[in-house]
Amino acid sequence: MSDQFENRIDIALTVNGEPVEARVPAGQHLVDFLRLELGLTGAHASCEHGVCGACTLRVNGDAVRGCLMLAAQADGAEIWTVEGLSDSAAFTDLQEAFVARNALQCGFCTPGMLVAAEELLSAGGVPDRAEIREHLSGNYCRCTGYEAIVDAVETVARARAGEAAQ
Amino acid sequence: MKASVAGYIRANDVAHAVRLLASADGMGRVLAGGQSLVAAMNMRLSTGDMLVDISRLTELEGVTEEDGRLRIGALTRHAEIGRNPLIQTHAPLLAEAAGHIAHAAIRNRGTIGGALAHADPAAEFPACILCLNAVLHVTGPDGSRDIAAGDFFHGLFETALEEGEILTAISLPKAEPGEVQVVEEMARRAGDYALAGLCVTRRRAGYRIAAFSVGPRPILATGAMQALDAGDLDAAVANLAEEIEPASDTQASAAYRRHLAGVLLRRAALRIEGEAQ
Ligand SMILES: Cc1cc2nc3c(=O)[nH]c(=O)nc-3n(C[C@H](O)[C@H](O)[C@H](O)COP(=O)(O)OP(=O)(O)OC[C@H]3O[C@@H](n4cnc5c(N)ncnc54)[C@H](O)[C@@H]3O)c2cc1C
Ligand code: FES
Ligand code: FES
Numbered sequence: 001m002s003d004q005f006e007n008r009i010d011i012a013l014t015v016n017g018e019p020v021e022a023r024v025p026a027g028q029h030l031v032d033f034l035r036l037e038l039g040l041t042g043a044h045a046s047c048e049h050g051v052c053g054a055c056t057l058r059v060n061g062d063a064v065r066g067c068l069m070l071a072a073q074a075d076g077a078e079i080w081t082v083e084g085l086s087d088s089a090a091f092t093d094l095q096e097a098f099v100a101r102n103a104l105q106c107g108f109c110t111p112g113m114l115v116a117a118e119e120l121l122s123a124g125g126v127p128d129r130a131e132i133r134e135h136l137s138g139n140y141c142r143c144t145g146y147e148a149i150v151d152a153v154e155t156v157a158r159a160r161a162g163e164a165a166q
Numbered sequence: 167m168k169a170s171v172a173g174y175i176r177a178n179d180v181a182h183a184v185r186l187l188a189s190a191d192g193m194g195r196v197l198a199g200g201q202s203l204v205a206a207m208n209m210r211l212s213t214g215d216m217l218v219d220i221s222r223l224t225e226l227e228g229v230t231e232e233d234g235r236l237r238i239g240a241l242t243r244h245a246e247i248g249r250n251p252l253i254q255t256h257a258p259l260l261a262e263a264a265g266h267i268a269h270a271a272i273r274n275r276g277t278i279g280g281a282l283a284h285a286d287p288a289a290e291f292p293a294c295i296l297c298l299n300a301v302l303h304v305t306g307p308d309g310s311r312d313i314a315a316g317d318f319f320h321g322l323f324e325t326a327l328e329e330g331e332i333l334t335a336i337s338l339p340k341a342e343p344g345e346v347q348v349v350e351e352m353a354r355r356a357g358d359y360a361l362a363g364l365c366v367t368r369r370r371a372g373y374r375i376a377a378f379s380v381g382p383r384p385i386l387a388t389g390a391m392q393a394l395d396a397g398d399l400d401a402a403v404a405n406l407a408e409e410i411e412p413a414s415d416t417q418a419s420a421a422y423r424r425h426l427a428g429v430l431l432r433r434a435a436l437r438i439e440g441e442a443q
Contacts, residue, residue, distance in 0.1 A: 003186060005173030005216050026217065027171030027207065048167065049205040050272060062245075062274040068204045069275065070197075072174050073219060116271060137356035138269025 011075040015040070016084025024071040031055040031066035033074075034081060042082035042111045053139030056112035057081055063119040082111035091118050093159065097152040105143035113139050117153045124164075126157045169207035174217045180305055180334060183220050187330040188307050190216040196332060197221065198241060201268070201276035202284045226279070226334055229253055237337045240279025245270070247278055256340035259298060259347035259365055263290040266349065269357040279333045282318070285325045285383065288359035290349065292319055293384035297365035297376035298347075300338035306331035319383040345369045346438045350430040351379075354417070361418045362426040366434040375431070380423050381411035390431065399435050403428040 012021045015038060024033055029048070034040040034057075044054040048067045055066035058080040085091055094114060097103070104110045113136065120127055120135040127135070132153045133146070141149060172193060177183035187194035195215040197203055206212040220226065226241040229252045236256050238247070247253055248264035260278075267273055267281075267290055281291040282302065295302075295315045302313045307330050315336075318326045327333065341347060351363030365376045373394040375387040389405030412423035 002175070003182075003189060005175045005186075005190070007173060009174055025171075026174035027169035029169070029204065029208065032168070048208040050201060050268075053269070053271065056271055063271045064275050065201070065271050067208065068200050068272070070174070070200065070204060070217075070219075072176075073197075073200070073221060075176075119270065134356055135270055138271055 009072040009075070011072060013074050013077045013079060015079045016081060016087070022071075026070070026072060028071045029067050030057065030059075030069045030071050030074055030079075033071035034066065034079075040081050040083050043115075044108060044111065046108075051138075051140070052109075053112045053116060054109055056115045056139065058085070058115055058119070063116050080115075082114055085115070085118070091121075094118060094121065094152070094156050097155045097159075098149070101148045101152040101155065103144060103148040103152040109139060109141040109143075113141065113149060117149075117156075121153065121157055121160065124161075126154075126161045129154060132157075167208060167210050169204070170210060170213045171207060172214045172216050174219065176219045176222060179223060179225065180220075180332060183218050183223070183332055184305060184307055184330065186218045187332070190218070192329065194218055194330065196283070198280040198283075199243065199276040201272050202280065202286070220332065221277075231256075231340075232337065234340065235337045236340055237335055238278060239335050240282075240333045241277045242279075244268075244273035244276045244278065244281070248273065257298060257338060257347070258341065259294050259349060259367065260291070262347070262349045263294050263365070266290055266351055266353070266360070266363075267357075272357075278336070282336070283325060283327060283333050285319055285323050286359070287322060287382050287384070288363075288379035290351070290360070290363065290365075290378060293363065293365045293376040293378035294349070295336060295338065296384045296386055297367055297374050298338045299374070300336045302333055303335045303337065304331050305334050310334075316386065322382045324383075341367075342369050346441045348434050348437050348441070350434045350437070352426050352430065362412070362423045362430060364427065364430045364434055366431070366438065368438050375406070377406070377410050377427060379412075380427055381413075385410055394435065399432065402435075403431050406431055 008023045031045045046052045046054040050068045057066040193216045197217045197219045226239045230237050244264045254261045300315045347367045351360035353360045360379045363378045367374045373391045377385045387409045390402040393402035412420040414420045
């Protein structure tokens with residue numbers, strides 16, 4: 001059992017289904033690791049204190065703030081970013097609904113918004129608009145005014161429920 | 167900004183974590199969910215920490231029944247507190263409060279032990295456990311001890327935790343049949359810290375009221391409790407205004423917070439009447 005504090009920590013994890021091994025600085029947060037070391041620039045680092053949601057990632061099945069988790073803490077974790085979720089076609093319907101409804105303009109908030117929205121959608125059922133707003137309350141968008149985002153999420157929830165009922 | 171951290175190590179068990187903290191020359195810092203600590207480090211409000219990561223200690227996670235009481239491990243996450251059936255049945259106050267804390271992604275990682283040790287005066291859980299008369303279980307270099315919630319919160323971000331001590335769990339009495347527990351708070355936006363908030367319970371022995379975000383620490387409003395026991399809501403509102411110590415800041419003035427506390431008490435009293443029927 002080691003008693004040695006380290007400045008650089010060895011981690012082994014999976015990112016978008018691929019095994020990754022790395023040595024990370026003790027204070028580096030997960031989004032910086034993904035962006036700077038792995039070139040996965042989908043999740044954004046913006047406020048870096050948990051307020052804006054631009055860094056939202058899926059870690060071990062949960063949507064979490066990538067800026068509030070150290071890369072060192074991700075040892076053994078299973079991480080999905082917007083890149084991997086796009087490639088695996090996990091939420092193509094949601095992405096298409098964002099385009100159809102004009103739910104993005106500059107797109108800065110979109111990767112985090114998609115991961116957060118997918119967490120709500122994957123819980124099943126058709127959440128009402130208030131529930132959608134509540135679930136996305138931690139994801140800021142400075143462009144759209146949110147209405148179109150709520151529309152897109154609601155459309156997908158209805159469509160998925162319809163498919164499930166058939 | 168980027169965090170400046172002196173070192174990191176993952177603890178294997180509680181004894182290991184205590185030993186690591188003791189070896190860190192006063193710079194040791196427990197890392198649990200990181201939802202307050204990593205934010206503070208990124209903003210360089212905290213620098214040079216020797217981080218002892220306890221977030222993998224599964225022995226500190228989860229909710230159990232023990233000797234007729236409820237025991238909640240320090241690493242139990244806010245999201246779990248909100249959906250756990252034992253908590254929903256025996257301490258519904260905590261389940262309701264969890265829904266007011268931050269946003270879903272933060273609730274997925276933040277822990278109740280972290281929220282209590284952090285002791286933000288605007289946080290919900292400190293006031294909840296004061297209202298529920300919980301006991302905090304702590305382990306340190308000199309062994310383990312129990313601290314009553316009423317003795318735990320000393321002031322702004324200050325608690326009875328000594329250097330090198332780890333909060334391992336809390337325990338609390340189960341709600342009695344017919345007991346009603348409610349949280350009322352006012353925040354500008356969903357997920358923001360409350361401008362003012364109240365936890366109120368009614369059991370056979372009477373009411374308990376704990377106020378948050380209206381002073382440097384959660385406040386047990388005994389004067390308001392006595393007035394409610396006597397059935398005098400107006401007097402309870404007046405007493406509450408005397409007992410709290412709100413400050414003015416960029417979010418709200420002290421006078422507005424005092425006003426809000428009275429409004430929230432009336433709302434809580436109405437809800438309790440409704441739910442008790
Ligand atoms: C945008 C945002 C909004 C928020 N809104 C709210 C809100 O409305 N209400 C609210 O209550 N909270 C809010 N929070 C804070 C959140 O609830 C944190 O999760 C919580 O305060 C800290 O828990 P943690 O497990 O993340 O602890 P950490 O961040 O890991 O630690 C916090 C502090 O507690 C110490 N500590 C942690 N665990 C232990 C332990 N077991 N023993 C001893 N010391 C320990 C650490 O050393 C550190 O000093 C918000 C946070 C953010 C980023
Ligand atoms: S960058 Fe993580 S919440 Fe803003
Ligand atoms: S589309 Fe620009 S911030 Fe949301």
